[in-house]
Amino acid sequence: xxxxxxxxxxxxxxxxxxxxxxxxxxxxxxxxxxxxxxxxxxxxxxxxxxxxxxxxxxxxxxxxxxxxxxxxxx
Amino acid sequence: xxxxxxxxxxxxxxxxxxxxxxxxxxxxxxxxxxxxxxxxxxxxxxxxxxxxxxxxxxxxxxxxxxxxxxxxxxxxxxxxxxxxxxxxxxxxxxxxxxxxxxxxxxxxxxxxxxxxxxxxxxxxxxxxxxxxxxxxxxxxxxxxxxxxxxxxxxxxxxxxxxxxxxxxxxxxxxxxxxxxxxxxxxxxxxxxxxxxxxxxxxxxxxxxxxxxxxxxxxxxxxxxxxxxxxxxxxxxxxxxxxxxxxxxxxxxxxxxxxxxxxxxxxxxxxxxxxxxxxxxxxxxxxxxxxxxxxxxxxxxxxxxxxxxxxxxxxxxxxxxxxxxxxxxxxxxxxxxxxxxxxxxxxxxxxxxxxxxxxxxxxxxxxxxxxxxxxxxxxxxxxxxxxxxxxxxxxxxxxxxxxxxxxxxxxxxxxxxxxxxxxxxxxxxxxxxxxxxxxxxxxxxxxxxxxxxxxxxxxxxxxxxxxxxxxxxxxxxxxxxxxxxxxxxxxxxxxxxxxxxxxxxxxxxxxxxxxxxxxxxxxxxxxxxxxxxxxxxxxxxxxxxxxxxxxxxxxxxxxxxxxxxxxxxxxxxxxxxxxxxxxxxxxxxxxxxxxxxxxxxxxxxxxxxxxxxxxxxxxxxxxxxxxxxxxxxxxxxxxxxxxxxxxxxxxxxxxxxxxxxxxxxxxxxxxxxxxxxxxxxxxxxxxxxxxxxxxxxxxxxxxxxxxxxxxxxxxxxxxxxxxxxxxxxxxxxxxxxxxxxxxxxxxxxxxxxxxxxxxxxxxxxxxxxxxxxxxxxxxxxxxxxxxxxxxxxxxxxxxxxxxxxxxxxxxxxxxxxxxxxxxxxxxxxxxxxxxxxxx
Numbered sequence: 001x002x003x004x005x006x007x008x009x010x011x012x013x014x015x016x017x018x019x020x021x022x023x024x025x026x027x028x029x030x031x032x033x034x035x036x037x038x039x040x041x042x043x044x045x046x047x048x049x050x051x052x053x054x055x056x057x058x059x060x061x062x063x064x065x066x067x068x069x070x071x072x073x074x
Numbered sequence: 075x076x077x078x079x080x081x082x083x084x085x086x087x088x089x090x091x092x093x094x095x096x097x098x099x100x101x102x103x104x105x106x107x108x109x110x111x112x113x114x115x116x117x118x119x120x121x122x123x124x125x126x127x128x129x130x131x132x133x134x135x136x137x138x139x140x141x142x143x144x145x146x147x148x149x150x151x152x153x154x155x156x157x158x159x160x161x162x163x164x165x166x167x168x169x170x171x172x173x174x175x176x177x178x179x180x181x182x183x184x185x186x187x188x189x190x191x192x193x194x195x196x197x198x199x200x201x202x203x204x205x206x207x208x209x210x211x212x213x214x215x216x217x218x219x220x221x222x223x224x225x226x227x228x229x230x231x232x233x234x235x236x237x238x239x240x241x242x243x244x245x246x247x248x249x250x251x252x253x254x255x256x257x258x259x260x261x262x263x264x265x266x267x268x269x270x271x272x273x274x275x276x277x278x279x280x281x282x283x284x285x286x287x288x289x290x291x292x293x294x295x296x297x298x299x300x301x302x303x304x305x306x307x308x309x310x311x312x313x314x315x316x317x318x319x320x321x322x323x324x325x326x327x328x329x330x331x332x333x334x335x336x337x338x339x340x341x342x343x344x345x346x347x348x349x350x351x352x353x354x355x356x357x358x359x360x361x362x363x364x365x366x367x368x369x370x371x372x373x374x375x376x377x378x379x380x381x382x383x384x385x386x387x388x389x390x391x392x393x394x395x396x397x398x399x400x401x402x403x404x405x406x407x408x409x410x411x412x413x414x415x416x417x418x419x420x421x422x423x424x425x426x427x428x429x430x431x432x433x434x435x436x437x438x439x440x441x442x443x444x445x446x447x448x449x450x451x452x453x454x455x456x457x458x459x460x461x462x463x464x465x466x467x468x469x470x471x472x473x474x475x476x477x478x479x480x481x482x483x484x485x486x487x488x489x490x491x492x493x494x495x496x497x498x499x500x501x502x503x504x505x506x507x508x509x510x511x512x513x514x515x516x517x518x519x520x521x522x523x524x525x526x527x528x529x530x531x532x533x534x535x536x537x538x539x540x541x542x543x544x545x546x547x548x549x550x551x552x553x554x555x556x557x558x559x560x561x562x563x564x565x566x567x568x569x570x571x572x573x574x575x576x577x578x579x580x581x582x583x584x585x586x587x588x589x590x591x592x593x594x595x596x597x598x599x600x601x602x603x604x605x606x607x608x609x610x611x612x613x614x615x616x617x618x619x620x621x622x623x624x625x626x627x628x629x630x631x632x633x634x635x636x637x638x639x640x641x642x643x644x645x646x647x648x649x650x651x652x653x654x655x656x657x658x659x660x661x662x663x664x665x666x667x668x669x670x671x672x673x674x675x676x677x678x679x680x681x682x683x684x685x686x687x688x689x690x691x692x693x694x695x696x697x698x699x700x701x702x703x704x705x706x707x708x709x710x711x712x713x714x715x716x717x718x719x720x721x722x723x724x725x726x727x728x729x730x731x732x733x734x735x736x737x738x739x740x741x742x743x744x745x746x747x748x749x750x751x752x753x754x755x756x757x758x759x760x761x762x763x764x765x766x767x768x769x770x771x772x773x774x775x776x777x778x779x780x781x782x783x784x785x786x787x788x789x790x791x792x793x794x795x796x797x798x799x800x801x802x803x804x805x806x807x808x809x810x811x812x813x814x815x816x817x818x819x820x821x822x823x824x825x826x827x828x829x830x831x832x833x834x835x836x837x838x839x840x841x842x843x844x845x846x847x848x849x850x851x852x853x854x855x856x857x858x859x860x861x862x863x864x865x866x867x868x869x870x871x872x873x874x875x876x877x878x879x880x881x882x883x884x885x886x887x888x889x890x891x892x893x894x895x896x897x898x899x900x901x902x903x904x905x906x907x908x909x910x911x912x
Contacts, residue, residue, distance in 0.1 A: 017331070022145075022575060025140075025330060026139075026140075026575055027577065028331060028334035029177065030139060030579075031173070031177070031338060033334065036338075041364075042369075044465055044467065044468060045373050048467070048468045049464060049477075051364075051368060051464065055171075056170075058364075058579070058580040058582075059577065059578070060460070060463070060464045060577075060578045060580055061577045062467070065575050065576065
């Protein structure tokens with residue numbers, strides 16, 4: 001399952017970041033490390049981007065980027 | 075970098091939203107200087123302070139989450155540390171977000187420069203129930219840790235002491251932090267480091283372990299360093315490639331993943347040891363605000379309200395009340411300047427009509443800019459900007475734009491009446507270079523305040539019944555065209571610009587500080603003044619030369635002089651030779667009276683109430699009783715009649731009319747034969763396809779300097795006297811164009827003006843923000859071509875099919891919105907295509 005498929009209000013754990021280049025590196029920099037818990041807070045008014053909480057702070061990312069994050073629901 | 079003797083340089087690093095700028099301000103106070111890093115548009119702020127008699131120069135590095143080579147900001151920070159070799163680095167760390175901030179601490183430490191941590195926002199961490207053992211943290215990271223609260227100036231003295239200590243020559247304590255990247259990576263790093271050390275230049279100038287790590291991360295810049303400085307570069311690069319491949323196949327992850335994972339793992343362990351959570355994590359105020367502000371229904375409404383307020387406060391309050399109020403003082407200043415200049419002649423004309431008026435036309439906007447920059451700084455510091463991007467991103471990105479393009483476009487004037495200058499300047503906050511460039515290119519297409527007078531003028535002449543609809547049409551159509559242009563540009567000429575993924579931190583809300591907001595607003599206003607004034611002066615001179623020279627032939631001048639003399643003689647005759655006032659008005663007396671007459675007429679117009687009129691009369695009669703009797707139609711203040719004065723009044727009234735007519739005719743003819751006039755006429759063969767005659771051409775050319783000139787120049791050409799108000803120009807134009815112009819002419823002209831190139835001041839800001847003359851020239855030329863094509867299509871189409879302007883308008887809107895829909899879907903397709911490939 002990938003992060004973009006998660007519904008707001010649910011939590012999951014990162015399995016792997018399946019992205020290379022700048023997007024992949026940026027996600028790693030922001031703490032998208034295997035095992036890290038993510039809670040999906042909300043969708044933007046037009047459903048995209050999504051707002052999540054990771055490592056104690058809030059982050060918005062587009063679904064196209066969230067698609068590259070493999071997760072397991074908690 | 076040691077700078078001059080006894081002076082040290084300290085770099086200030088930190089992640090975004092760590093409160094770095096508050097620490098910078100607290101450290102350096104008012105002694106700051108803003109510039110750009112050479113060749114790029116990243117801001118470089120420096121400030122100084124003295125500690126213990128030693129001058130310390132603080133360089134504020136751009137806020138970054140990491141130190142990769144993917145973004146301009148990261149490259150700037152890295153290159154500064156690598157090549158300028160500051161005596162120390164201070165990393166500002168958000169105490170309430172320690173784990174992610176440590177990720178940057180480690181990377182800075184690997185660059186081998188003495189380091190200290192400013193553990194900032196201790197108050198926020200405290201409120202969240204986090205207790206941080208700073209001594210333990212200092213031991214763990216092997217460098218001094220100073221708790222600070224930047225916006226209240228707490229801990230600054232300790233921080234200066236720590237900087238002084240770590241940057242002392244000789245006994246400078248080396249940062250002892252060295253991350254252990256584990257059994258899989260360490261041997262590889264060791265091997266690489268050894269190979270790199272065989273190169274004298276590399277070993278002398280660069281931290282080799284850092285370089286080895288970066289090579290394993292597949293870092294472009296690190297590879298470039300090796301290629302430039304290593305003798306065995308082929309060998310090194312190929313062995314890096316081999317090691318990376320081997321690592322990936324054995325570990326089932328890339329080396330950069332493994333490195334990031336190790337850094338976060340160690341950061342997590344340190345946080346575990348140093349931070350105690352005293353209360354359970356609970357919903358913060360930020361969470362509760364976001365519940366409303368980012369809500370699907372309430373969010374966009376709130377955003378609309380904020381943008382309306384921004385627009386209202388700047389354009390309505392600022393533009394309609396504060397700017398006119400300030401204008402009184404500008405006008406007073408102008409009068410002072412006018413009074414010290416020589417009374418007549420070319421020098422006066424150049425200095426006053428050329429330079430002073432040109433500069434003041436722009437200065438008129440200064441109060442509006444100041445208010446605007448204040449409000450923007452408040453929005454930025456509060457943290458709301460990230461929410462704006464979050465809400466708007468989806469709608470804008472199909473056109474190659476970004477959620478962060480919202481504010482620049484609003485400022486440019488999506489709703490009629492913005493200004494492209496602050497719009498272009500507001501793109502500075504955008505990190506995605508490609509979207510940023512696209513935004514800069516389309517902001518000038520929005521409807522700035524100075525385009526509006528022309529719309530109003532033309533609409534009031536040609537679309538009397540549809541005024542409001544036409545103005546709405548203009549703002550919708552320009553938005554439509556701008557979005558299409560954005561799409562096309564981002565898929566073509568801007569295709570190769572660096573793009574960044576949309577991964578945007580939503581920082582906790584903050585109450586902005588007054589000094590922080592004021593400082594930023596003044597900084598930006600000053601940047602504008604500094605950049606624009608010098609160039610406006612040059613352009614104003616050129617424009618003045620073009621509409622003044624070569625001037626009338628001697629013959630024509632003699633003709634006008636003769637006409638003036640004739641008129642004066644007629645006046646003397648009409649007045650009667652036996653008139654006792656004749657002596658008073660002979661020679662220079664006539665001129666003096668002319669000034670008195672003009673003053674009286676002008677002030678009479680302004681005096682509305684009976685009392686005001688009476689006060690005015692008293693004032694003028696005190697000034698000169700004889701003159702007053704004349705201008706008051708032969709009556710004294712007491713109402714006593716004087717038939718001679720009455721006679722002079724009638725005679726002068728007709729003289730005044732003749733003189734004004736002659737003056738306008740002379741000016742009109744001067745423009746006609748001027749370089750600008752010749753230019754306008756020489757363009758006529760081409761511009762006639764869009765329905766523009768030479769008069770319109772001149773007006774358009776003059777609006778390059780400032781869009782205000784458009785209506786003003788039309789005023790000059792359409793023989794409206796100096797006191798031209800909108801209505802008289804409208805009447806003059808209506809008479810002049812009655813036979814030749816149709817509403818379709820007007821529509822074509824309005825569309826052309828809507829897309830017409832940005833004014834010089836905007837182009838200067840485009841130059842500043844893109845850092846490139848080439849892009850500035852592009853921004854100046856593409857709208858002419860596009861605008862002309864559209865004007866020709868509208869004009870010719872309307873003529874051929876003999877449609878009314880309203881029909882043309884309808885067809886054109888349908889056409890634009892069809893293309894808009896098409897570009898939207900193309901943009902969507904290419905966006906999802908990118909997603910597949912990544």
